[in-house]
Amino acid sequence: MDMLTLILVIFLGGAIVTWLGNKLNSVLGDLLFLAAVIVPSGLFISGITVGSVTTLNALGLTLTWGLSPLSYLFSLVVVGLAILLAIYSVPFMNGKDKKGAFYFNFTLSIMSMLGILVSKDWISFFIFWEIMTWSSYLMVILNGKEVQKVGIKYFVFSAIGAYAMLMAMVIMNSQLGSFMLADTFNNFQQMSGTYQILIPLLLLVAFGVKSALMPLHVWAPGAYSNAPMAYTSVFSGALSKMGIYGMILVMVTMINQLPEGTLIRDIIAWLGGFTAAAATLWAITQDDGKKLLAWSSVGQMGYIIVGVAIGTPLAMLAALFLVVVHAMFKGSLFMVVGAIEKQTGTTDFREINGLIRKMPWTFISALLSIIALAGIPPLAGFVSKWMLYEALIQNNNYILVILLFFASTAGFLYCYKFLHGYFLGQEEPEWDHVKEAPVGMVIPMLLLALGTFVLGTFPQLLFNPIDNALQYVGYDATGGLLWTDSVLFSQWGNVVTLQPILYAIISVFVFFAIFLFVKGKKGKTRYVSTKDISTSGEIPKEWENLTFKVNFFQPFERAIEPFLKRQIDKYYNAFGNGLEALFEFTRRVYTGNGQTYAIYAILFLALLLLFRVNLFG
Amino acid sequence: MATFVLAFIVGMTYGGIVRKITARVHNRMGPPFYQNFIDAFKLYSKTSAIHHGAMHFLGPAFLMVSSIVSLMIVPVLIPGGDSWYNSWFTNMNASGDLIFLIYIMVFGSLGLALGAGQTGNPNSSIGVTRGLSQMVGFEIPWVMALVALMISYKTTSIVDFINIQQETGTWLMFSHPLAFITAILAMLGMFRYSPFDIVGAPTELASGPVSENGGKFLFTMMSSGSVFAFVKLTLFVDLFMGGAENLVILVVKTFALYMIPVLYGIVSPRYRTEQAVRFFWGWPTFIGLLAILYAVIF
DSSP, X not given: OOHHHHHHHHHHHHHHHHHHHHHHOHHHHHHHHHHHHHHHHHHHHHHOOTTOEEEEEETTEEEEEEOOHHHHHHHHHHHHHHHHHHHHHHHHTTTOSSHHHHHHHHHHHHHHHHHHHHBOBHHHHHHHHHHHHHHHHHHHTSSSSSHHHHHHHHHHHHHHHHHHHHHHHHHHHHHHSOOBHHHHHHTGGGSOHHHHHHHHHHHHHHHHHHTTOTTSOTTHHHHHHHSOHHHHHHIIIIIHHHHHHHHHHHHHHTGGGSTXXXXXXXXXXXXXXXXXXXXXXXXXXXXXXXXXXXXXXXXXXXXXXXXXXXXOHHHHHHHHHHHHHHHXXXXXXXXXXXXXXXXXXXXXXXXXXXXXXXXXXXXXXHHHHHHHHHTOTTSHHHHHHHHHHHHHHHTTOHHHHHHHHHHHHHHHHHHHHHHHHHHSXXXXXXXXXXXXXXXXXXXXXXXXXXXXXXXXXXXXHHHHHHHHHHHHTTOOOOBTTTEXXXXXXXXXXXXXXXXXXXXHHHHHHHHHHHHHHHHHHHTTOEEOOTTOOOBTTBOOOTTOOOOOOTTTTHHHHHHTHHHHTOOHHHHHHHHHHHHHHHHHHHHTTOOOOHHHHHHHHHHHHHHHHHTHHHHHO | OHHHHHHHHHHHHHHXXXXXXXXXXXXXXXXXXXXXXXXXXXXXXXXXXXEOOHHHHHHHHHHHHHHHHHHHHSOSSOTTOSOTTGGGGOOSTTSOOHHHHHHHHHHHHHHHHHHHHHHTOHHHHHHHHHHHHHHHHHHHHHHHHHHHHHHHHTOOOHHHHHHHHHHHOSOHHHHSHHHHHHHHHHHHHHTTXXXXXXXXXXXXXXXXXXXXXXXHHHHHHHHHHHHHHHHHHHHHXXXXXXXXXXXXXXXXXXXHXXXXXXXXXXXXXXXXXXXXXXXXXXXXXXXXXXXHHHHHHO
């Protein structure tokens, strides 16, 4: 059995063994879990070469697995997040119930994501897609409030996507006679005209559901916030990127060959831009950290989809860069929320205050990740945003660039809300007992946050794999043209050199920090708590909580109120209620009365007798 | 370095002159025009008695980083001009472009917001939310004006805009009037004079960053504000009014431009935040769309 199959088998077996081991002994379960995730991930990093192909024959089907450069890029995200979150999950799930189920589903999710990335034929793609869907569904309903509604919504939307994909697969097989991805893409033109449009649309529905493109996004806020935070990092960091992976495959192969391709691309780009703006506005109104980050994830996926849909080399570079960077900072942010939830027991902004001095390392990770999320230089988020804006302007998508700028600027609002909600404000005595999160939780957070810092100045570390991936799907090489070491270019020749900027920023920052600090220490500036302030000339008493949290952005919400009134969720709910009413009506066939059933049987026989000539010839 | 000194002196002087003008319009005497320097020196020499934690120190440092790095990116004088001091003012403007500038300008307010939040003063948080909401308001027409310029001349580098104005001989103010009007309307919001000064107006918030920070912190905030005002004015002059060959022309142009928000603001009442945001999304955005159309068609 060769390496790829071995890795997938270890994941699968590890999941089962961990679940059983957890039933025996909790610590044994932890150790088995770490082994089940880290060992095959390590084997994957070291042992798999790009371009190798294996086949597996089972049940009369031939499944082909292999790693392409594009898959390699996404697998970096999956494997990296898997290792760091496995380390994070062990202290996170310490003492919680359903730990075995958590470990089982976590390992299966990772396995299925790697499976999707290495699939070279549609059957294994679909199998792994389904495993990914139901393992994440089991995570969403693990524990939490209102799991019924949230879980059903997630499952229904995923099922719609999966069956769309299944339909597309079957049609492709009947028309082209093969299940291999390469065959379906290369022989795409041989299908009839209607199928040429139908297949990509079906596939786009499937991938759009997974990447939370509006209007298929309504499952995302509930699902992301109900899953345990250690899993939501993987959920929003890696799982949604599977939709992006599929979209890239469909876009560069099928849609490029269609004459209506540019129209479909434009529609998807506009949907992506609208997703970015609308999700950002919704994130601003949230009062719970989990929901805020969930909406923010939907918005960032909008950015990525815009980049993918535009399709110029610079836009694809920006989108793929944002894929990796988003996994890093969103993973770190969800870990921050998990750490806060573990230490304080709640994640509501209106309840928590002033954790900055109590959880400093968590704050630093959150600060770096938020700066990356906002897209502020010198961190990595800026690199992707710069390239995306340049690509859009040079591609004449002016209104779309305005929309994305609006989304970025509004993003600053919820970034500040997140930081202020948890870490700033007055320090209340009810949270005096809060201590820093355990080391095992802090280190992965910090590593991801620092990673965005490194990538911000040395983006070429990531550009090389991205370039290989783009060349694999048919673009020309971008190295030296759009980027060299630490310098970004655009097609018009505008430049951003990142290293001197970083050094300038750091030197100015350090200079002024010292400037402010030194005089202060010499003059014996003493620390006082946040109660010792001069608000309106009065000093607040100990029991007065003067932190401003409720209706945090009320003026802004008033300004965007006409927009907030319109939610597509209402239409989905109305549709669902209508269907339920229809089903209620149809249920009345089962009256429970034996005489009614006798009438049904007699009526049926009468119909058969009346139409016996037409039916039976 | 010389650029920083220039920005500091010019910015502070403008602040002082504006205070004098405001006072005269309000029919009072007003402080002397060098008052800002006296204030800055006094603040510098005072020691802060208390602090609220490490972020309290770092907040003003973030603010200064934003101002100074923006200053480094904006070309102050036309490169290659014929003044004997021109080489003193070359900065890193080849390292970044307009989009980078837009983002680095936000960095500062985020840092100040964090420092203000650390103090625990609730009014600081209210001020920050108002400031950020307003920023979403004026960024839209501002970006529209910039995009209109970028489309017309197919570049995002500020130096290129200066060169284009030198070559064609007309200022962009006259060849793209709609973009200029949009940018001016957005500038009213950027400078936070009336009617958009709800963020820090003393009658709105009885305290806030200005009362919680004293001594070195307030000195940093004040000088950063002056430098930042200078940066914004210079950016406008470079983009729309042809840049400046020497310091005298720079001072004249920036001062003339500065009078627009100041004079309009002296006699204006104040908008509430949602009124300000809705205003910016109304007429300025409409004119911005017209500017983009104009840039696309011509």
